Each structure stands twice: as structure tokens, then as C-alpha cells.
Amino acid sequence: MTVGVVGAGMSGLALVHALRKQGKDVRAYEARADPGGIMRSRQIDGHVVELGPQRLRLTPSLETLIDDLELYPQLRLGADDQPLYIFYDGELRVVPLSARELLTTDLLSVGGKLRLLKEPLTESSRPGETVDEFLVRKFGPQAARRFFGPLYSGLYGTETTDMLMEYSLGRAIENAGIDGSIVVAVLRKLLSGRETPPICTFDDGLGVLSNALYERHADVISLETPVTAINPVDEGYELVTDDGTDVVDDVVVTTPAGTSADLLESVDADLSETLRRFNYNPIAVVFLESPFDRDGIGTLVPSTEPSQISGLTWNASFLDRDEVFTCYIDPGRCPNMTERSDSDLESVAASEFERITGAPAEPLGIHRWDPGMPAYDRSWTAMDDIDLPNGIHLCSNYVGRPGIPGRVRNANRLADELATAE
Ligand SMILES: Cc1cc2nc3c(=O)[nH]c(=O)nc-3n(C[C@H](O)[C@H](O)[C@H](O)COP(=O)(O)OP(=O)(O)OC[C@H]3O[C@@H](n4cnc5c(N)ncnc54)[C@H](O)[C@@H]3O)c2cc1C
Structure with missing residues (x-):
């Protein structure tokens, strides 16, 4: 079985790595001259800057990847005990992410802090609820609008009033295994001593990881080779590039939704229309x-x-x-x-x-x-209408968790599925 992977951002690179670890035959195509997609670093006047992600959480799946690529000597841990600030009412104020910060922050009034204690008495999310409605109902308007909302929506650039729980924060809460009170779940985690994975980067930036993945698998990844069409053929799918066509059994599309829609037009026009809805x-x-x-x-x-x-x-x-x-x-x-x-x-x-x-x-x-x-806005209801033909798979940040650890987990899961399906 041969798997064709469209795109060599972190989803595509992690997938190629995972599939090859399972002994699979894989070919990947990347439109740009460099691998890594959004995860890329540059040196400007002797400074390392990050074009996309600034730092990662060192989760177990990332640790395995770093270990496989022998990158530990270049790993740099971040000081995640430092405070996060919010610029509220013209002042920098500490976001209360610990009990001590909650007691001392001037971001909330005493009433706003006491309101948090009612959270365990509130219900889980309701059908059709927006993230703003949910956060206000759970934590009160002060905490919801002064920090929980900005903390969540700031990641995506969408207002919490435009995000539906079921397609955004609700999924994150479900993935974290929280089925009732968020405050109680956080307290339980603190008491159990389970630690959040540390923040990390590499001495020369996060591009070290994408470049190392590319170098390890350069023999099967073609840079500067955009896929221009995917066509169904008797034996599977034909991937068209300027260099010719390759026939593969399964195709994994890791590009943003709009590009994926263009590429999948001749495979399934309804799917293509659904993918165009994502903002x-x-x-x-x-x-x-x-x-x-x-x-x-x-x-x-x-x-x-x-x-x-x-x-x-x-x-x-x-x-x-x-x-x-x-x-x-x-x-x-x-x-x-x-x-x-x-x-x-x-x-x-x-x-x-x-x-x-x-x-x-x-x-x-x-x-x-x-x-x-x-955007994880209301256009994400399109998720309900995605129906993939046999042999076509999506592995990209709009169908799963967008952070790099989520991309690596998604790629590992899909590689396992493809390996067992054979
Ligand atoms: C500004 C910003 C900051 C972020 N900060 C963080 C952070 O701090 N921590 C974190 O964990 N995550 C962060 N993220 C999220 C994370 O970076 C992305 O979700 C992740 O990098 C997406 O990877 P991907 O491989 O799914 O998609 P992409 O990186 O978009 O990769 C898709 C690849 O497909 C290629 N391609 C496109 N068209 C074609 C074609 N026709 N043929 C072949 N190849 C094609 C593209 O060139 C690209 O390389 C941030 C994102 C942004 C935008």
C-alpha cells in the first residue's frame, strides 16, 4: 500500500515519520521550497524569530519525536512559571492562572473572584450555546470577559460570541476528559500532582524540528512540487504535479481547507463544497x-x-x-x-x-x-457534513487540535489506522 501525503507542514511531516516507522511506503509533496508550513524560524540581525508557533508543550508524543530525531541537545525549556499579562483598562495585569495569582490579581473585583466559587454549581454546555454565553454562565461576566474569553479567543482571532461551544471550546473540554465542573477538574489535577508538560523550543527555533523531520525523510518528500489535482482512478488515486502523476492507494490531504477543496473537486464535489465553508x-x-x-x-x-x-x-x-x-x-x-x-x-x-x-x-x-x-467560528458546523470517500483522509489543523502537539497526535493516530487497515 502506498500513501500519498499532500503538504509537508508539521501534520504532513509527522505523518510521513509515523508511517515510515510502521514500514509503510509513503510519498509526500510540498508546494514551497522549505518544509514546515506554518512552523518556520528565521534569523534576523542575529535574532531568532518564529514566523508561526512561538513555543510548544513538550507532550509525550513530541518527546518521542525529539528522541527519534536526536534533538535533545538542542532543546531549550521555557520559564513557564512566569506570569501571563492582560492589558485591561490601560494597565498590564496578571492573568490569574494559579490560586496565588487569583488572590492577588487586580483584574477581578472581590465579587468577581467570589463568583468563580459558584462554577461547580453550574451546568455543562447547552446545545447551541456560544463560548461567551457558556463562560459568562460558568464564571460570571467579569472573569469570562476579562480573561477566560480573551485567553481562548485570542488564539484564533475570533470573538467568543461567534464561536459555538460544540465546535470549539466544548471539544477541548471533552478532550481534556472534563465532564462536569472545570474548577473541580483543575483542583483535582493540581492535587494529583500531574504536571502540565513544560514549554519548549530549540536553540535555533522551532524550525529545527521541521527541518530535522524533512532531512530524515528527504528521499520521499518532494519540495517545490505542488499537487495540482487529485483524480480517482481504478487502483486508487492519481496525484498530479508538474513533474508528472503518481498513483497511490490512500491520499492524506494536510493543506488548509480552501486548498483541500480545490484539490478534491474531481474526487467528490459535495465534499469540496463543504470544505469551502470553513473560515x-x-x-x-x-x-x-x-x-x-x-x-x-x-x-x-x-x-x-x-x-x-x-x-x-x-x-x-x-x-x-x-x-x-x-x-x-x-x-x-x-x-x-x-x-x-x-x-x-x-x-x-x-x-x-x-x-x-x-x-x-x-x-x-x-x-x-x-x-x-x-477561525473555529460558526462556519465549523461544516464539520457535521464532512463525509470522506474511501482512501481519502484529512489530517490538518481545521479538523483537529491546531497546536503542534495535537498535529503530531493526529498524525500518529492516522498512521496507526492506515497501518491496521491494510
Ligand atoms: C501565527 C500563528 C501562531 C501559532 N502559534 C502556535 C503555538 O505557539 N504553538 C502551537 O502549538 N501551535 C501554534 N500555531 C498553530 C500551528 O502552528 C498550526 O496549526 C500548524 O503548524 C499547522 O500545521 P499543518 O501541517 O496542519 O498545516 P500547514 O503548516 O499549513 O501545512 C500545510 C502545508 O501544505 C503545503 N501546501 C499547500 N498547498 C499545497 C499543494 N497544492 N501541494 C502540496 N503542498 C501544499 C503548504 O505549503 C504547507 O507547507 C500557530 C499558528 C499561527 C498561524
Whole structure:
């Protein structure tokens, strides 16, 4: 059995690795000249910057991958005991992620803190409920709108009022095995001593991992080889590229939904139409250099603040990256961002950084993603209509958890399925 993999981002690379570990015959095709998709690092003026993910959680499946690729000597653990901040009402305030921070934070009033204690008495999510309705009902409006909401929606650039529980946070809660009170589940976890996997990166950035995966499997991955069509044939599927056609038994499509829709048009027009419904939010990532030296992981900027940025990652502090900070701009905050020039967005990022932290900043560069993050908005009801023909599989961030650990787990699971199906 031969498996054809379209795309060599982290989903495709992890899948090629997992399939080959199981002894499968696999061929992968990547449109760009570099592997890694969204997960890519650059050096600018001697600084390591990340175009997409800034850091990973060192989960067991990532540990196995790092071990297989002998990357432990380059692994760098982050200081995840540092606080996360929210810029609320013109001030940087600590997001209460521990009992001590909850007692001391000035983000919530005493009433807002006491309201959290009622959470165990509230019901689980209701059909049709939005993330905003759920969080307000569970934790009260202060905690819901001042930090839980921004903490969740900030990842995707979508307002919590546009996210349905069933297709977003509800799935994450279910995957975490929480079936009742969230507060009780968190307390149980703390008491059991189970630790959250540490934050990590590599000395030269996360691109070390995608490059190492590519190098290990370069003999079966063709770069600069976009797949232009997937056609059903008697023996399986034909993958068309400018270099010719290859016939494979199974195809795994790891590209964003819109590209997947184009590629699968001649396989199944209904599937293609369903895939076109998924929305993504574009995002601009601006790299900044600043002497700001407070400890912290980053700053969330909720949409209620009059700001054109949605957040900052403090790479300098928790990843020990010399004076580097990363700023995010999305259309929710800066509606005309796609028409604005790079230098304009760099200036926005630097001036907002200065306003929020009080320290000067110089832009080092910018990268734009379009499509960027899956939006997990109401368009995700399309998930219910995905019906895959035999031999076609989707392994991409819009059908599963978008974080890199989730991508690796998804790839490992699919590799197991393909191996046992043979
Ligand atoms: C700004 C940003 C910050 C993020 N931060 C984090 C973070 O801190 N931690 C974390 O865990 N996750 C983070 N994520 C999420 C994570 O990076 C992505 O979900 C993940 O990298 C997606 O990987 P993928 O392989 O599924 O998709 P992609 O990376 O999009 O890979 C798809 C690949 O397919 C290729 N391709 C497209 N068309 C074709 C074609 N026709 N033929 C062949 N190849 C094709 C593309 O070039 C690409 O390489 C972030 C995402 C973004 C956008």
C-alpha cells in the first residue's frame, strides 16, 4: 500500500515519520521550497524569530519525536512559571492562572473572584450555546470577559460570541476528559500532582524540528512540487504535479481547507463544497526588538481595549531570546490590515508595544499568514457534513487540535489506522 501525503507542514511531516516507522511506503509533496508550513524560524540581525508557533508543550508524543530525531541537545525549556499579562483598562495585569495569582490579581473585583466559587454549581454546555454565553454562565461576566474569553479567543482571532461551544471550546473540554465542573477538574489535577508538560523550543527555533523531520525523510518528500489535482482512478488515486502523476492507494490531504477543496473537486464535489465553508482569520506577526526586561510570557489585549494589536509574546523573557518580542495583528482589531503596507503594520506594532509596556521597540520584520489560524467560528458546523470517500483522509489543523502537539497526535493516530487497515 502506498500513501500519498499532500503538504509537508508539521501534520504532513509527522505523518510521513509515523508511517515510515510502521514500514509503510509513503510519498509526500510540498508546494514551497522549505518544509514546515506554518512552523518556520528565521534569523534576523542575529535574532531568532518564529514566523508561526512561538513555543510548544513538550507532550509525550513530541518527546518521542525529539528522541527519534536526536534533538535533545538542542532543546531549550521555557520559564513557564512566569506570569501571563492582560492589558485591561490601560494597565498590564496578571492573568490569574494559579490560586496565588487569583488572590492577588487586580483584574477581578472581590465579587468577581467570589463568583468563580459558584462554577461547580453550574451546568455543562447547552446545545447551541456560544463560548461567551457558556463562560459568562460558568464564571460570571467579569472573569469570562476579562480573561477566560480573551485567553481562548485570542488564539484564533475570533470573538467568543461567534464561536459555538460544540465546535470549539466544548471539544477541548471533552478532550481534556472534563465532564462536569472545570474548577473541580483543575483542583483535582493540581492535587494529583500531574504536571502540565513544560514549554519548549530549540536553540535555533522551532524550525529545527521541521527541518530535522524533512532531512530524515528527504528521499520521499518532494519540495517545490505542488499537487495540482487529485483524480480517482481504478487502483486508487492519481496525484498530479508538474513533474508528472503518481498513483497511490490512500491520499492524506494536510493543506488548509480552501486548498483541500480545490484539490478534491474531481474526487467528490459535495465534499469540496463543504470544505469551502470553513473560515480562517488572516494574521500578521511582527518581530520587535526592545530592552523591556520584565519577566513574563506575554500580553493578551482583549477586543474591549482600544488597540490595533491582539497580543504580544515576550520571547526575550520566557525563552531567553535576546530582546525579541512578537506582536500579533488581526482584522478583528485592525480591519484594514490586509490593505496596509508592511512598514505601516510594523509601526503600529512598535507604537502599541511602547504604549502597553512603556519601553521603546524597533521592528525587526513582519510575516503575514493568509490563511492564518482556523477561525473555529460558526462556519465549523461544516464539520457535521464532512463525509470522506474511501482512501481519502484529512489530517490538518481545521479538523483537529491546531497546536503542534495535537498535529503530531493526529498524525500518529492516522498512521496507526492506515497501518491496521491494510
Ligand atoms: C501565527 C500563528 C501562531 C501559532 N502559534 C502556535 C503555538 O505557539 N504553538 C502551537 O502549538 N501551535 C501554534 N500555531 C498553530 C500551528 O502552528 C498550526 O496549526 C500548524 O503548524 C499547522 O500545521 P499543518 O501541517 O496542519 O498545516 P500547514 O503548516 O499549513 O501545512 C500545510 C502545508 O501544505 C503545503 N501546501 C499547500 N498547498 C499545497 C499543494 N497544492 N501541494 C502540496 N503542498 C501544499 C503548504 O505549503 C504547507 O507547507 C500557530 C499558528 C499561527 C498561524
